[in-house]
Amino acid sequence: MTSPSTQVYPVIWNEDRVLLIDQTKLPTEYRVVGISRSDDMARAIKTMIVRGAPAIGVAAAYGMYLGAREIQTEDRDVFLNQLEKVAQLLRQTRPTAVNLFWAIGRMLNTAYENLGSVEQLKESLLTTAQAIQIEDLQTCQAIGDQGLSVLPTTPENLCILTYCNAGALATAGYGTALGVVRSAWREKRLARVYASETRPRMQGAKLTAWECVQEEIPVTLITDNMAAHCMKQGMIDAVIVGADRITANGDAANKIGTYSLALVAKAHDIPFFVAAPMSTIDFKLATGQGIPIEERHPSEIYQVGETVVCPPGVEFYNPAFDVTPADLITAIITERGAVAPSELQQLQLKTSNWG
Ligand code: MRU
16 A cells, blocks of 8 residues: 555646546555546446545536537537537436536536637636635644634533544545644644444545554544444534535535434533535535435445345445435534524625535
8 A cells, every 4th residue: 555645635737637536445555546538537426436526527627628628619609518418428427516517517608608729728727726725724733723722612622423434535636624623633622533434435544543543643533333332421522524414504415324413412411513615515404305316226235345244135225325304413514614503694705605
């Protein structure tokens, strides 16, 4: 296994192609895959080589550029027509994380607004993809610092429970929920991270725990059904999770199991925070009821590795996300500030939210 550099960047633009850390191989193998075509990028998103809402957005933006590069025409209208098809291919990869649609929308907007030659349009698309990536990194650092203002002040060193992976791997770098954890660690306000393993894809065990180990942040791995017990034992001071889509009223879709964690946190009077960039907020949807929930293949449930773990004849239900109602969320932490879900609208930009 080749060691990563101290900073983890899951998506990198390298000369003429995109390099992705293959997140399906961690933690046993650190493998980087090169992506040169838009259809390969769509496949990488669908198969979760790259995953996590902001990282999916960055990857899709580069996918749009790769697709633009493949279009052989000098005619602007023909180009835009073909680019819409690339956008459609990428939109079909995963339905829940709104950052995907946000990034594709911003890329399309770049193309429509540029009145230059097709060559100039292509260049502007690469510039926008790079801007989306850089902005996301800065955004995550800002989220990390905003989070410090709402974390409990006692005890001095907190034990924070997190779920799935909302770290550097799930963003352009640094992370959202894990960004807050990183900032707390830097400020010496963190004692330990509890990473819940996150069945069925195990992002907590495979990715969050891996990231913490890279940064020497103390981390304890628990199985998902241990969270209530740990809270009851007084082991958890706060819960921080990421989000795939937050609606105007503050409902938040995140990895399946997040909703149960929020209920259990409420029962134990433990603050429950959602950390996410503004690009994860879908102000067009009034409530979480409108969020499309991805259903994934049953093999994620009936198999652990290569081993089948249930008898034939069983039926399966495998939603990848659930929606935590706003009233279970203490605050939503964004790059613009940490607010109660009911105050989310105040953070909304005057400029449009793409997608
Ligand atoms: O199915 P995944 O691994 O893409 O799900 C990821 C999550 O649910 C994350 O918590 C979410 O995208 C926030 S990432 C900063």
